[in-house]
Amino acid sequence: MDLTRAVREALARLSARPGVLEVEVFAAFNRSLLTRLNYTSHIPCNGVEEPKSTEISGLGVHAVFDGPDGRPLVGFGSEPSDLTPDGALRALDKARQAAVHDPEFRSLPRPIGAPRALLDYHDPRLMEVSDGELVEAGWKVVAGGLRGFMASSRLADLVPGEAELKRLGLILGGDVSILQERIAIASTAMPEPQADDSTFMSAFLTGMVEARDAKGSGWSICTRLEHFTDEAGGEAAANAVAAIDGERVSTGDYTVIFGPQPVADLCNNLIVPSCQAGSFYASSTPFLGRLGQPVAARALTIYDHGAMPGLAGSRGITCEGLPTGRTDLIRDGVLVGLLSHWYDTQRLRHDPRGREKLGVDPAAAAAALTPRNGFRYDGSGRSFETTPGTSASNVIVEGADPVSLEQLVARVRDGLYVGRIWYTYPINGLRAGDFTCTVVGDSFIIRDGRIAAPLKANTIRINDNVTRLLGAIVGTTKDAKGTMVWGADEIVYAPAIAVTGVHANAIAGFMEGLA
Numbered sequence: 001m002d003l004t005r006a007v008r009e010a011l012a013r014l015s016a017r018p019g020v021l022e023v024e025v026f027a028a029f030n031r032s033l034l035t036r037l038n039y040t041s042h043i044p045c046n047g048v049e050e051p052k053s054t055e056i057s058g059l060g061v062h063a064v065f066d067g068p069d070g071r072p073l074v075g076f077g078s079e080p081s082d083l084t085p086d087g088a089l090r091a092l093d094k095a096r097q098a099a100v101h102d103p104e105f106r107s108l109p110r111p112i113g114a115p116r117a118l119l120d121y122h123d124p125r126l127m128e129v130s131d132g133e134l135v136e137a138g139w140k141v142v143a144g145g146l147r148g149f150m151a152s153s154r155l156a157d158l159v160p161g162e163a164e165l166k167r168l169g170l171i172l173g174g175d176v177s178i179l180q181e182r183i184a185i186a187s188t189a190m191p192e193p194q195a196d197d198s199t200f201m202s203a204f205l206t207g208m209v210e211a212r213d214a215k216g217s218g219w220s221i222c223t224r225l226e227h228f229t230d231e232a233g234g235e236a237a238a239n240a241v242a243a244i245d246g247e248r249v250s251t252g253d254y255t256v257i258f259g260p261q262p263v264a265d266l267c268n269n270l271i272v273p274s275c276q277a278g279s280f281y282a283s284s285t286p287f288l289g290r291l292g293q294p295v296a297a298r299a300l301t302i303y304d305h306g307a308m309p310g311l312a313g314s315r316g317i318t319c320e321g322l323p324t325g326r327t328d329l330i331r332d333g334v335l336v337g338l339l340s341h342w343y344d345t346q347r348l349r350h351d352p353r354g355r356e357k358l359g360v361d362p363a364a365a366a367a368a369l370t371p372r373n374g375f376r377y378d379g380s381g382r383s384f385e386t387t388p389g390t391s392a393s394n395v396i397v398e399g400a401d402p403v404s405l406e407q408l409v410a411r412v413r414d415g416l417y418v419g420r421i422w423y424t425y426p427i428n429g430l431r432a433g434d435f436t437c438t439v440v441g442d443s444f445i446i447r448d449g450r451i452a453a454p455l456k457a458n459t460i461r462i463n464d465n466v467t468r469l470l471g472a473i474v475g476t477t478k479d480a481k482g483t484m485v486w487g488a489d490e491i492v493y494a495p496a497i498a499v500t501g502v503h504a505n506a507i508a509g510f511m512e513g514l515a
Helices: 003-015 085-098 131-150 153-158 162-166 231-242 260-274 277-281 342-349 354-358 362-369 405-412 466-471
Strands: 020-040 047-065 073-080 170-187 194-209 214-222 252-258 300-305 326-331 394-399 415-418 420-426 434-441 444-447 450-454 460-465 473-476 481-483 491-494 497-506
Touching (some): 003 020, 003 170, 020 085, 047 131, 073 085, 170 231, 252 260, 252 405, 260 394, 260 420, 260 434, 260 466, 277 342, 342 354, 342 362, 354 362, 460 466
Parallel strands (some): 252 415, 394 491
Antiparallel strands (some): 020 047, 047 073, 170 194, 194 214, 252 497, 415 444, 434 460, 444 450, 473 497, 481 491
């Protein structure tokens, strides 16, 4: 499937159509591969279910037309499963029918002067992986989980033998997934077609010791088939065993160490959306008017890097045909940049209230608004069926003077280690910064500078403010782990982060059984 040829031929055909002032053609082919994992020690099971796949391809056309009153009209249309010039013409007709005057539209994307940094970075083996290799990867993860259960001295202390061990109700459930993406793009302003191939592999697993009402999770993400390991299975089993005999805590304020998954979830739902140009344009960020000002503890640095080799969220170009790269968001606690795509950058730079919204003159903030993050994600890859929006790629979180987890726990002395949260969302709107989330597993009580007991899952809910949390950071760990949370486009490479004064509310007992 030659996407480059498809967009070249489509651009030539569409550019010659009457009334077309400028046009952009985007072609995509996405394939998603998945194998479900379902092992139960006490119920007959397959362990690894049959592999499944979905694939979709097509063209998207974004066009500017000559309007009847002299004002340009902008429209978008798409055509699935047909990459021919005829398919492109049908997409153009849909764009013409949908075209409207947009007073904030300036132009389709133009070159930004930076060269492309990432070339030939995808793994050909992962792009052409067979069903057999996918199933083998599933068994690798399940086997890692079973080894984790069988090697547990704590489980061995609970029951006398292997047969009795299985009657504890050992469960491993989850999936191994591979996403394969191919895109090409060309436009009036950038007529030479650009192409990009990318792929990554992930495993997500939940382990349970059902008879003891204990569960744990594990995950892994990689960009090369030979780097895929059984890490997710072993981690899920270990966390499930560690959760046995969990204890409750009462409502109160705690010093909390947020593990990589909670840090990623907070970034995905609160911090990254607050650092986007569109949120500033809409005045919906808690950092409104604070570009160039402190918004977090001086120890914290967060940046997005879409062109770093070896990271799962890296892409050679954006879905606007522009080079990816590094965008510093928070540096040493100061807000220094925003994620953006071409449209949001242009309208914020020309917004009469731009100085008020940013806190600085938009003209002076050009570097902070570079459009490196225009992607067309729809949950199944880079979609030809939509126009670009702003999405992060690899969000990297760092702290000054990081230490080991053991040292950070010792520094906290008394508090909580929170390893997994879910249902994280802003309350009172994103601008207020208030949020809530539930602690659902992989969490522990810290006493006298050590992990003392597991925290019973689904027994506390955190209710706090993200700006307060960012200002109350007192330490980070050295090791960052690539983490993708449900519904996210980006990968967050996050350490564990300690925060003081985190407010937690105890949950009534009937909530404990909810996942």
